[in-house]
């Protein structure tokens with residue numbers, strides 16, 4: 001994610017993720033309450049938000065969790081003193097695909113918009129030369145490589161957390177998924193398809209080297225519900241309390257623009273630009289590391305145009321991505 005608070009930073013462009021948190025907040029609150037009962041209201045509660053990035057979102061989630069804990073203890077009349085002064089906060093800079101916390105220490109784990117990021121670019125994508133992700137007509141091995149990487153990573157994530165969490169600890173994970181199992185069905189990976197098209201344009205304009213796009217792939221995978229369920233059951237450390245999906249949260253009011261102003265191209269361009277800022281804040285550091293910073297402006301100008309065009313033609317197509325929220329209990 002792009003740090004800081006500038007125009008293109010994650011902090012400035014992550015309203016969508018924040019709105020999703022508002023939507024799924026009741027799930028988090030319910031899990032915190034259930035966890036407290038199941039772990040019998042101990043003297044000290046340890047909570048982690050994994051993949052917090054910079055900006056307000058992590059504070060929003062954490063303050064909601066802390067407030068729920070405080071209210072729950074107050075309702076139990078166990079709390080006789082001021083609690084806010086007794087919160088200790090720290091940052092842990094390492095990958096969540098490794099151990100981060102002491103054994104059996106965490107009571108509650110939250111993570112949003114993070115575990116669809118893979119630990120690395122999957123192996124075996126050498127023949128994926130005209131795209132930076134899964135895109136029709138990607139060779140069939142491309143999808144398999146992504147799926148395998150997701151399964152290995154998510155399983156490792158669960159294993160690491162299973163060692164760190166106390167029995168009956170709860171975990172709520174929110175991430176981007178897709179509605180269908182067929183990865184080539186309509187626009188399951190639309191952000192990356194558009195970004196591939198922009199980069200290919202820059203190859204034909206001589207701005208990006210062909211070999212650079214051939215060797216670049218996005219370390220991102222949005223699973224379907226079955227992928228997620230399968231990994232959790234196979235890993236075996238967590239009981240699935242609930243898997244919920246939310247598919248009506250569309251960034252930047254595209255729906256209302258489609259309904260009211262289909263013909264208004266300037267409005268579609270405005271939405272295109274905002275979508276480009278959103279894609280830019282989550283990808284810029286990765287793109288700069290591989291292609292250099294000179295491509296950033298041209299890539300995202302193109303992205304805004306492609307997105308505006310896409311909005312014109314995609315009016316009656318359903319959105320193929322959705323938000324998956326998984327509530328888990330450490331057994």
Ligand SMILES: C[S@@+](CC[C@H](N)C(=O)[O-])C[C@H]1O[C@@H](n2cnc3c(N)ncnc32)[C@H](O)[C@@H]1O
Nearest residue numbers: 017051052053057094095096097112113114117
């Ligand atoms: C889109 S941001 C989400 C920020 C915030 N949770 C929210 O909902 O707005 C994704 C975050 O996950 C982090 N991330 C991705 N892979 C990670 C890993 N393996 N270990 C730790 N953090 C990771 C990124 O660095 C980034 O900060």
